[in-house]
Amino acid sequence: xxxxxxxxxxxxxxxxxxxxxxxxxxxxxxxxxxxxxxxxxxxxxxxxxxxxxxxxxxxxxxxxxxxxxxxxxxxxxxxxxxxxxxxxxxxxxxxxxxxxxxxxxxxxxxxxxxxxxxxxxxxxxxxxxxxxxxxxxxxxxxxxxxxxxxxxxxxxxxxxxxxxxxxxxxxxxxxxxxxxxxxxxxxxxxxxxxxxxxxxxxxxxxxxxxxxxxxxxxxxxxxxxxxxxxxxxxxxxxxxxxxxxxxxxxxxxxxxxxxxxxxxxxxxxxxxxxxxxxxxxxxxxxxxxxxxxxxxxxxxxxxxxxxxxxxxxxxxxxxxxxxxxxxxxxxxxxxxxxxxxxxxxxxxxxxxxxxxxxxxxxxxxxxxxxxxxxxxxxxxxxxxxxxxxxxxxxxxxxxxxxxxxxxxxxxxxxxxxxxxxxxxxxxxxxxxxxxxxxxxxxxxxxxxxxxxxxxxxxxxxxxxxxxxxxxxxxxxxxxx
Ligand code: GDP
Numbered sequence: 426x427x428x429x430x431x432x433x434x435x436x437x438x439x440x441x442x443x444x445x446x447x448x449x450x451x452x453x454x455x456x457x458x459x460x461x462x463x464x465x466x467x468x469x470x471x472x473x474x475x476x477x478x479x480x481x482x483x484x485x486x487x488x489x490x491x492x493x494x495x496x497x498x499x500x501x502x503x504x505x506x507x508x509x510x511x512x513x514x515x516x517x518x519x520x521x522x523x524x525x526x527x528x529x530x531x532x533x534x535x536x537x538x539x540x541x542x543x544x545x546x547x548x549x550x551x552x553x554x555x556x557x558x559x560x561x562x563x564x565x566x567x568x569x570x571x572x573x574x575x576x577x578x579x580x581x582x583x584x585x586x587x588x589x590x591x592x593x594x595x596x597x598x599x600x601x602x603x604x605x606x607x608x609x610x611x612x613x614x615x616x617x618x619x620x621x622x623x624x625x626x627x628x629x630x631x632x633x634x635x636x637x638x639x640x641x642x643x644x645x646x647x648x649x650x651x652x653x654x655x656x657x658x659x660x661x662x663x664x665x666x667x668x669x670x671x672x673x674x675x676x677x678x679x680x681x682x683x684x685x686x687x688x689x690x691x692x693x694x695x696x697x698x699x700x701x702x703x704x705x706x707x708x709x710x711x712x713x714x715x716x717x718x719x720x721x722x723x724x725x726x727x728x729x730x731x732x733x734x735x736x737x738x739x740x741x742x743x744x745x746x747x748x749x750x751x752x753x754x755x756x757x758x759x760x761x762x763x764x765x766x767x768x769x770x771x772x773x774x775x776x777x778x779x780x781x782x783x784x785x786x787x788x789x790x791x792x793x794x795x796x797x798x799x800x801x802x803x804x805x806x807x808x809x810x811x812x813x814x815x816x817x818x819x820x821x822x823x824x825x826x827x828x829x830x831x832x833x834x835x836x837x838x839x840x841x842x843x844x845x846x847x848x849x850x851x852x853x854x855x856x857x858x859x860x861x862x863x864x865x866x867x868x869x870x871x872x873x874x875x876x877x878x879x880x881x882x883x884x885x886x887x888x889x890x891x892x893x894x895x896x897x898x899x900x901x902x903x904x905x
Contacts, residue, residue: 430529431521433514434904440509447503455524456488456503465490484513498534499541532901546886547576553901554638554838560684563637566838575837579884585620586878597867608867621854628847633832634839640689641828644716646746647726652761655811657694685821688830723751726759753804764810846883853877
């Protein structure tokens, strides 16, 4: 006997329908007491009135009954579909509590589904990801993961690993069987290498899925009037972009979330990085520095007609603005106001002198080298005009390429947690490979394979620790 939990499953506010969900052994009896009915048939909608203890009517609507184990949670589930008003829903919920249900915690319905083997962890996470998706591609990937595609891949790999372990353990237990040395006959090595290659493939897919889910954090920086706001507007104003404000962010650094070419960009505009005595401005700058440190990508916007005069280079400007020179893979230099260059050929010459780049034409990506500071690593620059829109498309494509975003048609949603587990699995498999090929150490091969299997199974939840479960389900919304 478990407790019976209840929660409002629809968003609070006004709506045609509001749904309260109950799950647990008392759900059916509560529905009977609430409505005065004595019987509900599974999966059939019954129109009822919902009553207070004194017989007054709270609301009327539909009751849906899903009998255990044929329900989302695997327990008896009741859905009360009333009208979607805050007062009505709260009164109905209070009455359900009076009849013996308890308030559900965030994610508790999904947790029960997981606990009753209705879902594995990947699927449970996919529910939350589908609800929170910021792009159509992320939503459809989450739904694919929910339907079990990702879990199936992981389970197939787990099965392979288990077979591999059996092979190795048999080789240890029967070393002289038929005069064959199983460990060195190449079969185990082949199988191991195949598994490694397949996990590499899943990791590559999962990386795309993680980018789809989480997007990237991008910081725009530059001197005042370089065109940062114009760039933000350009990016946000693209026809394909969905613009939302991230809840709970402070107003001192402007944040926008846009989806471009399927990639979610969390853009932060850092206003004016400079030395200042002003306390409030200092706090703002400190926040900007934190944003810079945490960003996946830094966009340095400069005004080609002004910001790099006097023989300095954009790389020196980056060094100045960020305090230290960011790694090339984290920095994209945006040469803005390219429309003004064609009107003034002197400026073009000046720009070319300022960079030691290989090619410098409008609206293309150029790679240039800062030999002193950077050991020859290439920094990329894109020329744009926020005024005319020239080069913006190219900027978006360069950005996607820089973070390695190219989701396949049928991508699957993934989380950092999954990537970690896959990477750890690969480390153990590398160890197993070394023990096998270099040392022929059967026991150690077996042990590394066991650890690899353990890491991989964390993804779907077979070996997950309780605190991890708490963290995953705690981030769900109530009623899910
Ligand atoms: P921020 O201070 O870096 O945010 O710069 P703004 O976006 O406010 O731009 C400063 C000024 O430059 C504004 O007057 C813009 O209209 C102008 N501006 C921005 N981008 C371009 C561009 O590509 N070409 C031209 N000609 N002007 C631009």
